[in-house]
Each structure stands twice: as C-alpha cells, then as structure tokens.
Amino acid sequence: MSGGVPAGWVLVPIEPTEAMRDDGIWALPAHSYNVDVGVIWSAMLSAVPTPTPPIEGRxxxxxxxxxxxxMVLHHSSLNGTIEQIEQAARQIRAALQALGER
Structure with a gap:
C-alpha cells in the first residue's frame, strides 16, 4: 500500500474532470452498440489528475x-472541437491578464 492507497487502486475525483469525460467519450467505438465499459473506464483513469496542494497568489x-x-494540448491531441480549444485559449488569456495585473 502506497500512501494509504491499496495496490491496484487509484484516487479519483468525486466528479470526473472534463479531461476524464472527454477521454471516456473518445474511447467509445463509433457506430457500435457493443460498448466495453472497461475500455471507457481505462481511458477515463488515464486522465485522472494528480492531486496538488492549494496554491495561492502569483x-x-x-x-x-x-x-x-x-487542456489546449489535450484537446488538440484528441482532435478536440474548436469550441473546446477556444475555451482553453480564453482561460490562458484570462490567467495571463491576471498575472500582468500583479
């Protein structure tokens, strides 16, 4: 057991992150009714973020x-929609603006 997590287990957020949902959706086979939930689960687990302590200030x-x-790189690598990539770009602009105001 590493850090209180049994072997073969991982910590996941209570609610799946956007990246986890996206990876799960991309794991769905196109035009198929034969869905392997294990494949979707594995794809979602591959996108589980690493917990980090809260950070403050700059x-x-x-x-x-x-x-x-x-997120931009993630959506681009998954052929994300233009809307997803533009949303990530807006987040970058807002964060950069906040940095400039300090």
Whole structure:
C-alpha cells in the first residue's frame, strides 16, 4: 500500500474532470452498440489528475496558465472541437491578464 492507497487502486475525483469525460467519450467505438465499459473506464483513469496542494497568489495564476495550456494540448491531441480549444485559449488569456495585473 502506497500512501494509504491499496495496490491496484487509484484516487479519483468525486466528479470526473472534463479531461476524464472527454477521454471516456473518445474511447467509445463509433457506430457500435457493443460498448466495453472497461475500455471507457481505462481511458477515463488515464486522465485522472494528480492531486496538488492549494496554491495561492502569483503561483496560483501560473498554475492556472499551465493547466489551460495542458487542456489546449489535450484537446488538440484528441482532435478536440474548436469550441473546446477556444475555451482553453480564453482561460490562458484570462490567467495571463491576471498575472500582468500583479
């Protein structure tokens, strides 16, 4: 057991993150009624974020920029929709603006 988590187990958020939902959706086979829930679950688990302690101040802004950049890369690699990529870009702009105001 590592850090209170039994072998073969992982910690996951109470609610799936957007990245987890996206990976689960992309794991669905196109035009098929034969869905393997294990494949979807594995895809969602691959996107589980690593818990980090809360960050405050300027470091929090840098963390938000970093997260937004990761989301752009994630959606781009999954052929994300233009809306998803634009939303991530707006998050980057807002975080950068917050950094500039400090």
């Amino acid at each position: 470091d929090a802004d840098v963390d938000r920029v970093d997260h937004a950049i990761e």
